[in-house]
Amino acid sequence: MKTILNTPYSFKNLELKNRIVMPPMCQYSVTKEDGTPTDWHYVHYASRAVGGTGLIIVEMTNVEPNGRISANCLGLWDDAQIPAYKRLVDGIHDNGSKAAIQIAHAGRKATHIETPVSASETPVEEPTKFGPVRHPRALSTEEAEEMIIKYQETARRAVEAGFDTIEIHGAHGYLIHQFHSPGINKRDDKYGQDLALFGVEVIKAVKAVIPDDMPLLFRISAREYMDGGYGIDHALEMGRRYKEAGVDIFDISTGGEAPPGQDKPGNYPGYQVSFARRFKEELDVPVIAVGILDEPAVAEMTLQDNSADLVAVGRGMLNDPYWAIHAVKALRDDVEVPKQYERGIR
Template sequence: MARKLFSSFDLKGLHLKNRIVMSPMCQYSVTAKNGIPNEWHYVHYLSRAIGGAGLIIMEMTDIDPDGRITDFDLGLWSDDHIPAFAKIIDGVHAHNGKIGIQIAHAGRKTEDAVTPIAPSAIKFPGSPYRMPHALTTEEVQDVIRKFADAVRRAVKAGVDTIELHGAHGYLIHQFQSPLTNKRDDIYGQDFARFGVEVIQAVKNEMPPDMPLLFRISAMEYSDGGYDIDHAIELSKAYQAAGVDMFHVSTGGEGPVGQKKPGNYPGYQVPFAHQIREALNVPVIAVGMLEDPVLVEEVINKEEADLVAIGRGMLRDPYWVANAAVTLQDNPDQIPKPYRAAY
């Protein structure tokens, strides 16, 4: 029986052979020098393409050396980075996969920058984090330009889509949260404004038929943090600015308070569904979605359009093939050279 999980999906000029996304997951590879991907990344991403992922989203890739979580993360702040990304992208395409890059800046959550930047001078709790410098209005414009430059390089490298990271307490998230944005300028008066201007800037660097994805934290768990209603209002502004699909996660802004994350398979799916329904926009659900039966149900019930597999795909590059076996779907999901093993 054909399963909807393995049906194709189209968004603007992006055609996916199935509904399965490899989540962007930092590799923290100690051999990654100056933000440039290496052989580890090449093998890592191509193995998931061979394994059948419909869409691979490369890990958080930063717009500035001091925008990385650690000095072992990837970046696209220089044209010198383009060839190494292009090698991976071309390899994924050779195995009938589609690939995007998650573009980001860690803001106050960088661990290695001497002086982090943030909307406001509010330190992320604990070690090894440092007190950030509050960006001036003029400096904000420079950061927006760096987002656009990084996306221009990603497009030149051959990506099929772009994802902006507006979740998990990183810079865009810091601007959209009342916990971390205490500004009194235009970027404090409207929590969505920074994200909107980043979206508009990067859209100018993208082909018209290339979709823009946006990862958002739909719920903050720190005391005083925003809830799904705030996230929906943010998402409406981001959709109007040019976002084509939301990748819906939660948390990451600070220590958990009285609100607790569910921490069970599918616990974030209702947030994705609420944004999908409120905006009539396609969404990616994520969060402990490792059971093929569960993710098939999420797609069948139209709670999300795509499902992102994180840890499950770290453990098993052939998660898609094994899910096809579990769900008794078409064996074409299994790479032909490996079918004898099944």
Template sequence: MNPLFRSFKIKNLELKNRVVMPPMCQYSVTKEDGTPNDWHYTHYVSRAIGGTGLIIVEMTNVEPDGRITNNCLGLWADDQIPAYKRIVDSVHEHGSKIAIQIAHAGRKAEDAETPVAPSAIRFSEKYKEPRALTTEEVKEMVDKYRLAARRAVNAGFDAIELHGAHGYLIHQFHSEYTNKREDEYSELTRFGSEVIQAVREEMPKEMPLIMRISATEFVEEGYVLEDGIDLAKAYKQAGVDMFHISAGGEGAMAPSRNPGAHAGYMVPFARAMRKALDVPVIAVGRLEDPHLANATVGNQDADLIAVGRGMLRDPYWAIHAAHELGDEISLPIQYQRAF
């Protein structure tokens, strides 16, 4: 069997293969209440039918004004739990596992009347100027992450991912580019570590906690890979079991920091993080070619492969990839005659 289709286990999470559907916002909440609807149900369950090992539900926010837009998902109220549980139960019926990404957009909350952030620094001229959170509000924010995690556990998710990448709130706190505070949260990893510890307290001991992190920033004065590794080490110490390695998102990309847009362009970040942290990592970044995805696992550059846009184009990417690589994969009986 090719490496991409070997099983994988971390704690009590057992995956039938190494294929991950990463979080990708759908902007499809119609009532602006943050609750998944039939679109989300079809979107996620179809990828389970398509053979994906692990599905990660899109950025799901801890408060209404923490969303990128008012059409994004949230998990700030108990009455939202049943809609998520419906998705989780159906994904499980088709043999896949499912996690959820918990987050807050911070200064990138486009529809918030006044976004909040570590410091009052605008993302760009197209965005509103945020208000700096008070020390007490930061502590309250940690509790909002805690309560969202509690709801995710009650909905039956197999793992939780925290969004610490792409210029959203946790990233904003751990970057000197966006954190100019003078209180205790000027310590760059303090907020993220407190969120991790709070979320861990709500999770079963054997449920994995994943963190998506930008390994490096793309603005000229942003942090570099060595700094990203140091951040991840602090978060590992706080309780993260696996990292989902991305990059950038905190501002306009400087030409000198551009990694290119070729296939597998972020794999070196995943490789470096995996070696330095000695924990499993998920690689991202134009890995939709099955042979490249397979080689990335086979070369031990990453443990799992996230296929984003490729899976938006093809809900059955995992089935098709296995077929191209010559592997047998469990097929829905209704589709077997096609193969």
């Protein structure tokens, strides 16, 4: 039986051998606190390429040192870091997968500095695993404009490192999300009067330095779970603006902005797929679905019913670097196995 999961997918110059995506998942494994990938990162990503994944998105990679969640997170704010990322890309390519990178700024969720920055002074409401609540300061208009250039420069470096595509992180309560969230953004300048503007300007700045035929991905939280948080209609409006600015493919998640209020996120297979379907249908764009898609049949059905174009499996790939191979085999489709492992994967 031929599965959709195991069929190729292409958009612009991005050609994937299957519909399986490894989403960005922080490793907190930078050892010198300089943001540069280590041998751990190389082995981590190359092994998932050996495991048959079509697209591997390198974890949240930050545009400045103070934009990291922790001091052990990745960054790409200096040209001197490019060779280490090129090594990651080469390891992914050499083992048959395509490489993406997620560029971001943690904003008020940065925990290794005393006073992080944000759209406004609205703090996160509870301590994180990295430490106590931090009370952010609002970026000035000029600082916000300078931050946009930092996203652009990080994108330029990612292109130089050889990445096949770039994902801008606008979800999970990080800086762009903080700007487009009505519950967090309390500004009165142009970035408060137009909640999409900061994200739009980041997108346009990134588009200016990537090849014309390179697709641009954008991760967005389709709803918030804090009391009074935005819902899917607001997310779709932000998405329309972002599409007009140049986003090609949306990576649809939810939440992450604050502790959940009365409404809680789901905890069942495919709980976020309906949000991906709304984006796909209403914005007429390709989408990546996420959210407990570890069971191969669930991932396949998400594609079969046209809810998404690609499926991302996060925790499943932390558990099993060869998830893609095992999933395709479980669905009784033909799958290529590295010759070195043919004796073990039958």
